[in-house]
Amino acid sequence: MSRLLYESSLSYKGYxxxxxxxxxxxxxxxxxxxxxxxxxxxxxxxxxxxxAGIYGSSISNIIDIAKEHIEQQSDFVSYGDSFKSRYIYRHNLIIVCQEEGKYFYDHYPPDLLNNIAAPKLFKSEYECLSWIKQGLDGRYTRQRIR
Known part of the structure; x- marks a missing residue:
């Protein structure tokens, strides 16, 4: 599998x-x-x-296939967009969440849909994103030095 194309992701009805x-x-x-x-x-x-078990010939085509599957098979109804605060940095997906004035995040690497976020709370979205960026930049620098 090639890397996940987070930059082409789409939030749709809770997915x-x-x-x-x-x-x-x-x-x-x-x-x-x-x-x-x-x-x-x-x-x-x-x-x-x-x-859905159906493949597409383009990104827009596969998005349409996924949306149709969600329309027909979704097992819950969503009225908000919990993925609206999502960011891509160095091909990583970062989803920032907020509850009761505290911020936390989910972090997915480019090639695997496993959340590798640290269990840490932040006072602001900016503080959260800065901490993640610093960690990813440090990892990138260490890999280049090796």
Whole structure:
């Protein structure tokens, strides 16, 4: 699997649709997708890969396929957008959340849909993002020095 194309992700009805290049056929890219659900493991589709079982010929095509599947099969209803504060830094997905004046985050690396966030609370979204950026920059620098 190629890296997850977080920069092309779309929040839709409580899910984050994340496309990626599944493979190539005759020099054409074939797209698939993964889902994150705002309700986490309470949804049968949280962290699933292509539950519709249909692949696409472009990012917009695979997004449409995912949206149609969500319309037909979603196991919850969402009225908000819990993925609105999402950022991509060094191909990593960062989702900042806020509860009762405290900020925390989910952090997904470029090639795996596993949350690797530290259990840490912040006073502001800016403080949270600065801390993550500093950590990712430090990791990138250490890898280049090796």
């Amino acid at each position: 984050l649709i994340i496309p990626f290049v599944f493979g190539k056929a005759d020099n054409y890219e074939i797209y698939s997708y993964k889902l994150l659900a705002e309700v986490g493991h309470k949804s049968q589709f949280h962290k699933t890969e292509n539950p």
